[in-house]
Amino acid sequence: xxxxxxxxxxxxxxxxxxxxxxxxxxxxxxxxxxxxxxxxxxxxxxxxxxxxxxxxxxxxxxxxxxxxxxxxxxxxxxxxxxxxxxxxxxxxxxxxxxxxxxxxxxxxxxxxxxxxxxxxxxxxxxxxxxxxxxxxxxxxxxxxxxxxxxxxxxxxxxxxxxxxxxxxxxxxxxxxxxxxxxxxxxxxxxxxxxxxxxxxxxxxxxxxxxxxxxxxxxxxxxxxxxxxxxxxxxxxxxxxxxxxxxxxxxxxxxxxxxxxxxxxxxxxxxxxxxxxxxxxxxxxxxxxxxxxxxxxxxxxxxxxxxxxxxxxxxxxxxxxxxxxxxxxxxxxxxxxxxxx
Numbered sequence: 535x536x537x538x539x540x541x542x543x544x545x546x547x548x549x550x551x552x553x554x555x556x557x558x559x560x561x562x563x564x565x566x567x568x569x570x571x572x573x574x575x576x577x578x579x580x581x582x583x584x585x586x587x588x589x590x591x592x593x594x595x596x597x598x599x600x601x602x603x604x605x606x607x608x609x610x611x612x613x614x615x616x617x618x619x620x621x622x623x624x625x626x627x628x629x630x631x632x633x634x635x636x637x638x639x640x641x642x643x644x645x646x647x648x649x650x651x652x653x654x655x656x657x658x659x660x661x662x663x664x665x666x667x668x669x670x671x672x673x674x675x676x677x678x679x680x681x682x683x684x685x686x687x688x689x690x691x692x693x694x695x696x697x698x699x700x701x702x703x704x705x706x707x708x709x710x711x712x713x714x715x716x717x718x719x720x721x722x723x724x725x726x727x728x729x730x731x732x733x734x735x736x737x738x739x740x741x742x743x744x745x746x747x748x749x750x751x752x753x754x755x756x757x758x759x760x761x762x763x764x765x766x767x768x769x770x771x772x773x774x775x776x777x778x779x780x781x782x783x784x785x786x787x788x789x790x791x792x793x794x795x796x797x798x799x800x801x802x803x804x805x806x807x808x809x810x811x812x813x814x815x816x817x818x819x820x821x822x823x824x825x826x827x828x829x830x831x832x833x834x835x836x837x838x839x840x841x842x843x844x845x846x847x848x849x850x851x852x853x854x855x856x857x858x859x860x861x862x863x864x865x866x867x868x869x870x871x872x873x874x
Contacts, residue, residue: 535567537798541791545769552771559770562842566849573853583854584818588648592658595641599665601626602634606668621670628843632836635674638662639681639832640825640847646685647821673835681828749781749835756780760788767792770840783833786840799839803830806852822855 541563545556578586602624609615609623624631642662649655666674759768767790780786787796807826813819829838829848838844 537791537795538563538567540766540794540798541770544766544791545771548769548771551768556769556771558842559840562845563770563840566842566845569846570849570853573850574857576854576857578857580816580818583857584648587644587818587851587854591641591644591648595638595645595658595662595665598626598628598634598638598641599661602631602638602665602668603661606670624669629841631669632671632674633838633841633844635666635669635671636829636832636836636838636844637847638665638669639674639677639828642666642678643681643825643828644821647817647824671836673832677828677832680831681824684824752779752781753785756782756785756789760785760792763792764788765792765794767795779837781835781837783830783839786833786837790840803852806856810855819855822851825851 542560545552545560549556605624605626606620609620615623621631624634626634628634628637639662642659645655645658645662649658663678666678767788770790780789784796787799791798803826807823810819810823810826825848833839839848
């Protein structure tokens, strides 16, 4: 709440510099602390929380993935647009490509942790991956690959202990793999175009600016603002002719609220990450820790935090993860001991 007050007051101080966007940003920052507090104290047991989060993730990720895939196919297959123009055509009411990919990654993680293995789970995860592919976000491609590497190690350990997988899981994997092969063959040219585009902007990049897709200019502008306003920043508005969306969470926090904003945000964020990390036996806590870890990684090169929709999702998950009521109802003495 101190952080929200700082950002709101600071925005009003600099309001003459902002032609737009500051009102919705103020409203979002005003409500986020209350939503976080409500998530921390809502009276629901852990099983109920997991059920509702899983249902929400499945519904929203399906709608979002279908929207993204449909627009992508309309641009590439139907209209035959050049690959360099396709990305600008993928947009939903929630936002544009990279921002949409950030949400799909979160929903994919939630589904992966909370849903039992089976055909339905693999279909939902497959839709998320296909949606991420259609956003044409190189950073999200890399982050998705890292996530499955991150999950593969403990999965292999668990598999060695059980020494077998259920028949349904095997059939589901075979069916999903079959569908994936059909899609690879059918859209070979499109996938090859994505691969070449990824190589051009990453492995074959000839300069730092190309590797960062022009973000160096944004970083330089943000650093200039921070240099002039190091303690309190300049608030939540958008300066005329320039973006104050820094595409880096550290710079973004410093631009909007200076060192004070940075310290408060990171101290709360890492404290909740630590609390979830120590609950290794609780699936929901491990899921929230993973979401927070990959969200932080994504925010190092994308605009994520300090937008209302993203903060709403992340801070709700964070609040639910430290909800003492749900933990107590589950009867997890180990968790209670760690929290105390």
